[in-house]
Amino acid sequence: MRIPLALIFAMVAATFPAFAQSNAAVDELLAQEKAQIGSSAYMVLNAGGLIGEDATLDDAFATLKAKGWLADARSAEAPILLDEYCLLVMRGLGLKGGVMYSLFPGLRYGYRELVARGIVNASGGPKRAIAGDEALRILRLALDLKGGTQ
Amino acid sequence: MKRTSASIIAVLLVLLAPTLVLGQEYGADLREAASITNTENSANYAISGFSESSTLSPNFVLPMGSKAELRGSGFLQLNIPASGTTKLLGYDIQLLKFTLALKQPRAGMDSFVLQAGRFDFADPSSYIVSAPVDAVSLEFAYPGATFTFGAAYTGLLFLATSPFTISMADQARSSADSELFGSRRLLGSARLDLPRLYGQSLSLSALVQNDLNKQSDFIATGSTNFKADGGGALDTQYFGFTLAGSIKSLSYSTFLTYGSGRILSWLPDSAAPGGHSYQLAPISSVLAGFDLQYPIALLNGTAGFRFIFASGDADATGPVEGNAASTYKRFTPLTRSTLGVVFSPYLANLVFIQASASEKDLFLAGLTGSAKLMTFLRPSSGPISEPGLKAGGTSAYLGSEVDITALYGIFSDLDVSCSIGAFIPGGAFDSDYVGSKLQMAATLAITLHM
Incomplete structure (x- = not known):
């Protein structure tokens, strides 16, 4: 069952400190059939408080590279793989x-x-690209986990 | 030793090759377990045994497009038994399954599922057979019914770990330990699942088992020389139904199976010099039972009750084969079911009654516990699969057991489990038998999922 995009948007956006600034990034990620590294990094780093409220996608990508969490050869527009996104979520949220x-x-x-x-649903393996809505769903569940007992 | 090493390498290669070549999802579980047993009888109070086992279970998943996948798992186990002198090595492939699942492959058909390789092959009740075997299974799902057909071969399971030891020839093969593979048996199954109606589902099933072991291992039909440790080919068939569903919060499943077949028997023969000869006799047996589960919201758990009846044969001269009458009435399951932590006989000449309760997160988040109270009876005065019964005794009460088990997830990839069981044998046991007063067992295990 696919969760309506509007519902995902509301659930995820409500967890962000800077709701207004995040709207465009959430919209952009939701629209991506294959979630891009830059958009994914922005959402996760923002949720984890690792970038400021007024940060851009470029800032998020630069932060990602500065922390050494991504291979240098990858661009911000490249699709992020599931295992890469999982590690980003684990590190970004400090789980x-x-x-x-x-x-x-x-x-x-x-x-x-x-x-x-x-x-995370393991059925497709770790080396698959993920859609934007799946990336947001994973982030929301991880935030729930962080808010609970871990 | 050479054979063992070659076998281990073969198992590891089969399991690791897809992972190494294609780099897909893989992992392994490492389990360390320590067990202690304690037995008492009237003359001998406490004989304790301490054993350990280390098990490495590698596994992989290899997606093959959106409709197919290959999964595999195996184990390499080192057992240090209670005697502490001989280390036993167990190893085999448990799962190597290719699955192809098609949704609506053609008009009027809901789905088609093909499974091939080594996987758990089980009858609907799981009490007749439930074991990893090399098999093919085809499932055709239509709106009005689901048909499943399967065929399996047991002869590629390693002898040391094969659970198929149902005849005298099987036992002799295990004891001799001179062959690499276990008993050779061909299984065929057919199952019809009808759609759920008012929350109830009915399935009809048939299971056929043919003994393919060497004729030279068997006593020939017509032989007039009695051989206490010999037997014949054992072919069996099982026909049954399962009804399962729920009535309000009460979940239930019930099953009835009729077992038939033929068994080599030592029967009166007026033409034989000694008055007896080996002849084939029919099998006519029954396995029936039910299982009830009721949720207890207050304890975040479930209460359960289970009853199983497996027919016996009062004339049988031994726990395996041993028929000495015109019809063999003892039910013959193909694999052993796990009943109690301590006492777990084959479902043959047995009545099993169990009350249980299980709870989640009762004292601690992540802690699951269960308690079981079991009673074992025998419906006929014939033998059961376990030793120690009083010779010529007619008492039906085999004993009762209490088990407590707990599982706690320390981390997401590390859990610890504990099981403790105490079996108090009944009047059917010989008082001189070791453990005729009390048998206890406890196991503590820790598992790391790597």
Whole structure:
């Protein structure tokens, strides 16, 4: 069942500190059939408080690269893969992981952590591109997790 | 040793090759378990045994487009038994399954699912057979009914881990330990699932099992020389129905299976020199039961009740084969079901009654606990699969058991489980048998999902 886009928008946007500034980014991500790295980074880093309220997509992408969370060769417009997005969410929101993530905080265990917590659907494997609405749904569930007991 | 090493390498290659070549999702579970057992009888109070096992279970998932996938898992287990002297190595592939699922492949058909490879092959009740075998399964789902057909072969399971030991020849093969693979049996199944009606679903099923082991392993029909440790080909068939559903909050499932087949039997024969000869006799047996589950909202858990009846044969001379009458009435399951932590006989010549309760997050978030109270009876004075019964005894009461199990997820990839069971044998047991007063077992395990 596909959740209506408007509902996802309302749920995710309501969690952001800067609701107005985020509207355009949410709209843009929702419109992407394959979520782009820049848009995804903006949403996650904004939700995690790692970029300011007035930051742009370029700022988010630069922050991502500065932190070394992304291979240098990738552009902001490139589609983000599921395991990359999972690791971004884990790092961006500062989520604690299990034993394996604590020992090896990389793509593999970032993805497996969110699968184990029921946030990510593992049926397509970790190396698939994700749609914008799926990226927002994952982010919303991760924020719920962070707000709870983790 | 050479054979063992080659087998392990073969298993690992099969499991790791798709992962290494195609780089898809893979993982492994590492489980460390420690068990302790304690038995008492009238003469001997406490004989304790401590055993350990380490199990590595690699697994992978290989998506093949949107309609197909390949999944695999296996295990490599090192057991250090209670004696502490001999380490036992167990290994095999548990799952290597290709699945093709098509939605509405043609007009009037809802779906088609093909499964091929090694996967869990089970009858609707799971009490007759439930084990990983090499099989093919075809499921055709129509709006009015779902048809499932399956065929399986057990002869590629390693001998040490094959659960198919239902005949004297199977037991002899296990004891000899001279072959790589276990019992060779061909299974065929057909199942019809009718659509749910008012929350109830009915399925009809048939299961056929043919013994393909070597004729030279069997005693020939017509032989007049009695051999206590010999037997014949054991072919069986099972026809049954399962009815399951819910009435308000009460969930239930009930099943009835008629077992038939033929078994080599030591029967009176006026033409034989000793008055007896080996002849084939028909099997006529029954397995029936029901399972009830009721949610307890206050405890965030479930209460359950289970009853299983498996017919027995008072004339049987042993727990495996041993027929000495014109018809063999003992039910013959193909694999063993797990009943109690301590006492878990085959569902043959057995009445099993269980009351249970399970709870989630009762004391601690992530903690799941369950308690079971079980009673075991035998419907006939014939033997059961477990040793220690009083010779010539007629008592039906085999004993009762209490089990408590708990599972706690420490982290998302690390959990710990504990199970404790105490079995108090009944009047059917010989008082001299080790454990005739009390048998206890406890297992503590920790599992890391890597």
